[in-house]
Amino acid sequence: MENTIKGATQVISINQLLEHWQGHRRLTRKVIAIFPEDELFTYSIGGMRPFADMVMELLGIAEPGLREIVTGQTAQLNEHFDHGNSKAKLLESWDSATQQLKELWAQMEGTDFQKQIVSFGQFPGTVQSALFYFMDNEIHHRGQGYVYLRSLGIEPPMFYDRS
Numbered sequence: 001m002e003n004t005i006k007g008a009t010q011v012i013s014i015n016q017l018l019e020h021w022q023g024h025r026r027l028t029r030k031v032i033a034i035f036p037e038d039e040l041f042t043y044s045i046g047g048m049r050p051f052a053d054m055v056m057e058l059l060g061i062a063e064p065g066l067r068e069i070v071t072g073q074t075a076q077l078n079e080h081f082d083h084g085n086s087k088a089k090l091l092e093s094w095d096s097a098t099q100q101l102k103e104l105w106a107q108m109e110g111t112d113f114q115k116q117i118v119s120f121g122q123f124p125g126t127v128q129s130a131l132f133y134f135m136d137n138e139i140h141h142r143g144q145g146y147v148y149l150r151s152l153g154i155e156p157p158m159f160y161d162r163s
Helices: 013-033 039-043 049-072 089-103 127-149
Strands: 114-120 123-126
Touching: 013 049, 013 089, 013 127, 039 049, 039 089, 049 089, 049 114, 049 127, 114 127, 123 127
Parallel strands: none
Antiparallel strands: 114 123
C-alpha cells in the first residue's frame, strides 16, 4: 500500500525521521564522549570555538526549537549553560535533551510540516526547514569535532555508526 500526503508519495514517516535524527544524536554523543576532557573545553583550530561551545549551541537549539514547534510558544535562543567544564555534565545535558526530543516528538502527530514559523522569534521558515536546520547544524558541528579529534591523534567514531 502506498502512503500519500496531499497527492504526493510519502518517502519517510514521521517516526523514521525521528529515528534518523536520534541516530545522529547518538553519533554526536560518541564524539563528545571520546573527546579528552581538557581539550573538549579549550582546544581550537583556526579560530573555531572549542567543541564544548559547539555542543552548547546544539543543546540550545534542538530541544528548545522542537519544544517551540510543539507548543507554539516562542523560545529564547540560549547557547550558554553552566557545565562546570565537566564532560559528564555536558553528556548528562545531552542525554536529557535527547529524551526530551523523543517525548516532544510524540506530540508531533498531525503537525503540518509546511506550516510557516519563526524559530526563536528570529528565523522564518517552515517546520520542516527548522527541523532540517537542527539536524544539519548538528552534523556540521560534529564534523568540526571530527577535525579536532583527528588533529589530536584520536580516531573519531565511524560516521555511519549511529547505533
